Amino acid sequence: MSEKKIKFKQVKIKREDGTVVLVNKRRANLSLENVVFTTLNTSFLIILAAVMVYPMLNVLAVSFNEAVDTTRGGIYLWPRAWTLRNYEIVLNMPTILTAFYVSVARLIVTVITNLIPTTMLAYVLSRRHYLFNKPITIVFVVTMYFNAGMIPNYIFMQQLGLLNTFTVYWLPGMISAFNLIVIRTYIRSLSESLIESAKIDGASEFRIFAQIVTPLCMPVLATITLFVAVGSWNDWFTNFLYNPGAAHLTTLQFELQKLLSNTASAGGAAAAATQAAQAGFGQQVTPMSIRSTITVVTALPILVVYPFLQRYFVNGLMLGGVKE
Amino acid sequence: MKLKKVIALLLASVMSVSILAACGSNNDGAATTPSTPSTDTTSVGTVDEAAVEEITTGYVPWNFSPDNPVTISIWTVTNSGAPSADNIIHQLLLDELGVTLDMEMTTTDNQDMRISTMLAGGVYPDLIGSTHNDALMTAGGAYLRLDDYLASGNWPLLREHVEPHLRRLSYRAGEVEDGFYQFPNYNRWYGPEIKMEDWSAPAFWIQMAVLEDAGYPSLDGISLDEYFELIENYAAKYPTIDGVPTIGFTLDFSEGRQWSVTNNALQLQGGANWGGAFPDLHTGEVRHYITDDYARRWAHKLMEINQKGLLDPECFTATADQFQSRLASGAVLGFPHQRWAFSQAQDSLRAEDRRERTYVPVMPTFDNIPPHYSTGQLMNIHQGYGISVDAAAAGRTEMLLDFLELMMTEKWQKILFWGIEGQDYLVGDDGLYYRTQDMRDEQHDPIWQQANQARAFRDNLPKRQGLWPDGNADSAGFQRSEFFAGLTEYEQNFLKSYNKLVWADFFNDAYPTPSYYPIWQLHGMLSNDANLANVQLDEVQYPAFARLALATPDTFDGLWDDFLAQVALIDTQLYLDEINALIDDIVANE
């Protein structure tokens, strides 16, 4: 490899300086082969992106299209018979509003109760001289690979009185081993000098964690916040398992699950969907239109904040993730 | 300053007045409530004596009044939506009786899951409204045995409700003590049943328009081939209906409803709605029919119509909602099911005044066997509210029975099933209740229902079905005058063409059944292993039927043999032995 490098440099020297090389490169790019490649590549990527995004746009279009008209088929990217009726119905369902509030509250509480203890523990575990470093790490990492199972967990939550409570949404899953490792790895990559000098100044470990390390961790914390928030927003199983009957604790994803399950659904959104198909509304509503609309309502918050957060997660994923 | 003082004074006076007013109305309520049961129940003759008895036994029922508030926790399996926060009926319960209902609702499809987790946790609400045929919650020890309470005579209406059927309701699996646990919710008729629509009989349904187009052909002794011929001809003639492509035949294959496809194998050979097994007409021995030749012919027929393009290709992946939504589009010509399972679609079509797209039942059979689809309205057992062992441990049993007893009175039955006079119905000069068209429409509006009906609560509640002494039916759905007032000219013509009076007349006359009918109601009395074998059979037969229907003539035989091989792995004999023993026992005790 190094030989080639030298060879290349020699060439470069012969041709005066960098600008010349740049011209050469550009000329190379204009070769027929390259043009064909770039065209094919670009079109392929555009098609791929279209395939990626189409299902989402289609759901959006269906949600704005009249329900009966949708059953005739042929709705792709744009509604044929515009209506806000689907949204009117969905947003008037008491369950959907409750589910929205619960989902938001759950997200906020989960993020706070997740991040603080996880970061604190990650800081402790990043101290290489800490005596219990290894045993604690092992206890946490092992949990990534097993689980007591649904029924043992259920019985346990029951004994703790956590069934049909809001607490069950955040308390049992406060610390994720994966996030812990990611933050720990990040803290270890930070400079020790600040921490050491703070120690010499007599700062307590907690102060170092809260005032020195945490501000330095903001990039990775932004990423973890995103992961935790998305995970909390998208989870339906906790609701399904522990809070299935608590109407005041229902979440958007659980309402969607009811619409999707291959069953005689009822209660909440699903029932309204079929019942709305009755007299008063006529055929203004179908399961398809209701599902699409609730999907949009559910996915929207994430897709709205997505552009603002996307610059963090790429970095964050690299920071703590697999290292080459 | 002065102005503020004036306003404060004004506010204070206004508030005190309104508080007084509230007290006043509360007092009225409290004063009237205790007296209402006696005045209302005078109409039912037997109750009066019981009421006298009540006084002599010295039992003092719970004082349900706003001054004595009580919260009753309920878990119930229902397909109805949750009541809204300002629900009128729930508010009435609170205002008049001081009762707050703390409801947890589970949909039918999540029932297995919820029962499992509830059993695992072992903590139960006051009232448990399970509809699980296998009585899983009784076997799991969740329900309180109520025989001694009923025998005390303190709850005459509840006792009257179950007494004639007590033996049937009391058989249990070996692990649980024999006895009475759950109040039956539907089809406990007081007096003769009211015939209008047969809600529980299976049938092959067909669109009225198909029959009309074919010139009202005779439906007596129709064969399965003739049924599909009608559909095929109509579908060929009208490839789309109102712009939607015509679907010849569909199935409800959603989770928990697949029996609506497999059970037809029995009806097609002249059986009633026995369940997965039935007593053979020749030997009397109970056997499964899903592996017999009739079942094979039924599966083969499905395969044939699928090959012809008449079978809805998406029926095997559709949810129950989607199934109904498809019917409601008016483009489906036929399907097999029971009437209650598509009432929303039928209502929707009626409301849109597309009566020609609604469905009437047809009873095809193989080989000209006489059909026995209908057996009259069957009382539910193992379905409805019971009292939990936790409530009993907390000393709430009597209070809960008092509450249920109160709900059985004419006053509350009418509030729950008719609604509030003036708002939900009017009383005609002849004393019969009726609804205006606006009121009828309102009843179908889901958002209105959530605010004005206690559907989720009443679904599992014991119902006094039949006529009240004042001549009114238990609910609008069984009010004959309401039924005839609701018929359109098209429907009248249709009924006339077939010389029928009501929709239920399209069925055979109620087929007399033995005391152990139907077998699916016996499941709650089997051992766990026997029920497990039965569940395993379901797990095998449902996907197999889907595969067979989607097969081709070349692959059908191979798939059928695979199916038989899978069934052979299941201990079906255990199930059949227990059923046979149970039937012998029931017959011996008759």
Add this chain to the structure above:
Amino acid sequence: MKTKEKKPKRVKFNEEHLHRPKPQMTWRNIWLQRELIIMSVPLLLYMIFFRYVPITGWAMAFQNYKPAIRNVWDQEWVGFANFQNLLNMNTLYGQTFLRSVRNTFGQSILSMVLGFVCAIGLSLLLNEVRSVGFKRIIQNLSYMPHFLSWIIATGMIATALSLPQSGGFINIVLHDWLGILKEPIAFLNHPKYFWGIVAGGQLWKSLGWNTIIYLAAMTAIDPQLYEAAEIDGANRWRKMWHITLPSIKATIVILLIMSTGYMLESGFEIQYFLGAGVNKEVAENIDIFILRYGIQLRAQFHLGTVAGIMKTIVAIFFVASANWLAKILGSERLV
């Protein structure tokens, strides 16, 4: 801002730090580290409480569990009978369990292979894009499905696979527009497509996201390598094949090894919501087996727990092997 300044120092300092001897486990040292202990031990206890204590529930795997008996320890003990039942291939349960194991591996291997090949391929193509803006747009669009919940994704997948009149765009494109298919196919009616649907659905959801790591690895490739190759007359394909791909080989190997640790997680929602009826025999994986036969059908908790324990044992074996392999290959391990 501060981080930027510190960055260059990082590696050096860590190395020095690493060589400092670890303190001995003495009472004095424990006292000195009391703050760290206070900050960590409650959380350790929390984790043990919520994640380890429930494992006592595994006792029911060795019992003939009856929910009516409230106390777990009063149940009838049956030793390994439940394990034998589940592994007995002459029973329906045994066969169903075996089938679920087969489905788990089949679905996850197919999904893994497809996922790897496509993510690497897409990264290579994205890496060839010269316009930064275009590249960023494509990348961001391709990440989006990752943020949708599986519930939403499954709904979209179901729609995509349906018939044209139900909005199934796969049929619309392949049949209505391109005419590749003679007849529209109801994909969910054919079990032979199901594993492909699972793999395809997971691919759609994770493809863009999975390219992040490869693209990052590609940015670390020395540009001079490409320039040199250009002068040697290498075209784009040759450069991709001979420079880009070998340069990210290490990343690929590590990710591949790590993903074997998740072989038993073949997904849940697609199989659960779309796998009823005809597809049952190819859809049910171990997780669904546990839910369906262990919980939903007649509360056979002991069977579900047995299946869960067996899954855990196999999963830990896979993770341990993966970790061991990664160690041999010299990459960073988790512990």
